[in-house]
Amino acid sequence: MKGKSKGSKTKLGLPTVFLLCFLFFFAGFYGSALLSQDVPAISPRLRMLEMVEPDDITAMPHGETGEPSMDSIPFQILSWKPRALYFPKFATAEQCQNIIEMAKTRLTPSTLALRSGENEENTKDTRTSSGTFISSSEDETGTLDFIERKIAKTTMIPRTQGEAFNVLRYEIGQKYDSHYDAFNPAEYGPQSSQRMASFLLYLSDVEEGGETMFPFENGAKLTSYDYKQCVGLKVKPRRGDGLLFYSLLTNGSIDQTSLHGSCPVINGEKWVATKWIRDQGRLD
Numbered sequence: 574m575k576g577k578s579k580g581s582k583t584k585l586g587l588p589t590v591f592l593l594c595f596l597f598f599f600a601g602f603y604g605s606a607l608l609s610q611d612v613p614a615i616s617p618r619l620r621m622l623e624m625v626e627p628d629d630i631t632a633m634p635h636g637e638t639g640e641p642s643m644d645s646i647p648f649q650i651l652s653w654k655p656r657a658l659y660f661p662k663f664a665t666a667e668q669c670q671n672i673i674e675m676a677k678t679r680l681t682p683s684t685l686a687l688r689s690g691e692n693e694e695n696t697k698d699t700r701t702s703s704g705t706f707i708s709s710s711e712d713e714t715g716t717l718d719f720i721e722r723k724i725a726k727t728t729m730i731p732r733t734q735g736e737a738f739n740v741l742r743y744e745i746g747q748k749y750d751s752h753y754d755a756f757n758p759a760e761y762g763p764q765s766s767q768r769m770a771s772f773l774l775y776l777s778d779v780e781e782g783g784e785t786m787f788p789f790e791n792g793a794k795l796t797s798y799d800y801k802q803c804v805g806l807k808v809k810p811r812r813g814d815g816l817l818f819y820s821l822l823t824n825g826s827i828d829q830t831s832l833h834g835s836c837p838v839i840n841g842e843k844w845v846a847t848k849w850i851r852d853q854g855r856l857d
């Protein structure tokens with residue numbers, strides 16, 4: 574009689590083997606999918622919720638001041654502190670060239686709003702670009718009108734709240750030391766309106782240097798930061814790209830992380846058109 578030997582192995586049935594294979598396969602599949610992502614892991618369910626089929630989008634009936642069609646303006650959030658957004662290919666090369674052509678015959682040295690104790694002499698090295706202000710009504714090509722409308726759409730701030738475009742040219746070595754666009758009443762006196770956001774349209778590529786920098790991005794406290802250093806989050810100018818950032822927090826106070834400036838141009842030439850946007854409009 575054959576008895577069960579003492580050390581005999583337990584045999585796995587076919588269904589158990591299938592089940593184990595199935596489990597190992599899924600564990601491997603999800604594990605490798607998670608490890609291969611270089612973005613913070615988002616659950617597959619959330620990822621599904623983010624996906625929208627463009628064909629499923631239809632325009633809604635709109636109000637009297639609304640628009641009949643959908644818009645799609647690509648953007649990337651560069652930072653939440655300060656709130657800064659990057660808009661690739663916001664303008665065409667031809668539109669950029671039109672703006673440069675308009676500006677280049679009327680450039681004068683850029684100026685500064687002075688605080689108490691400051692004068693032209695002791696601030697002469699702070700902002701060394703040249704520039705000019707141009708309003709959209711002066712532009713017969715319609716380029717500035719088009720760009721202004723697109724900026725208003727993007728920010729949802731009425732175009733009446735924008736100042737004229739400040740078109741700037743930086744040559745090699747020229748720069749703008751770090752500063753705030755909003756005017757602190759403690760330093761500049763009472764303000765009837767405040768610069769709440771800035772939209773920069775880069776009109777040229779720059780071979781080297783000329784980045785727009787945010788030294789205090791994400792609350793970085795640079796001990797003994799000297800306002801001339803080119804550090805922090807840096808945005809490289811590329812012709813046609815836009816950069817929007819907010820100088821005021823949602824409660825209306827100045828965002829300390831919105832400190833920014835232009836690094837010196839090392840090679841090439843930088844052209845940029847800045848639109849400062851106020852919290853109150855000319856026609857409000």
Ligand SMILES: O=C(O)CCC(=O)C(=O)O
Nearest residue numbers: 749784785834835845847
């Ligand atoms: O040129 C830049 O990148 C920055 C310009 C700027 O800071 C300004 O116009 O307020």
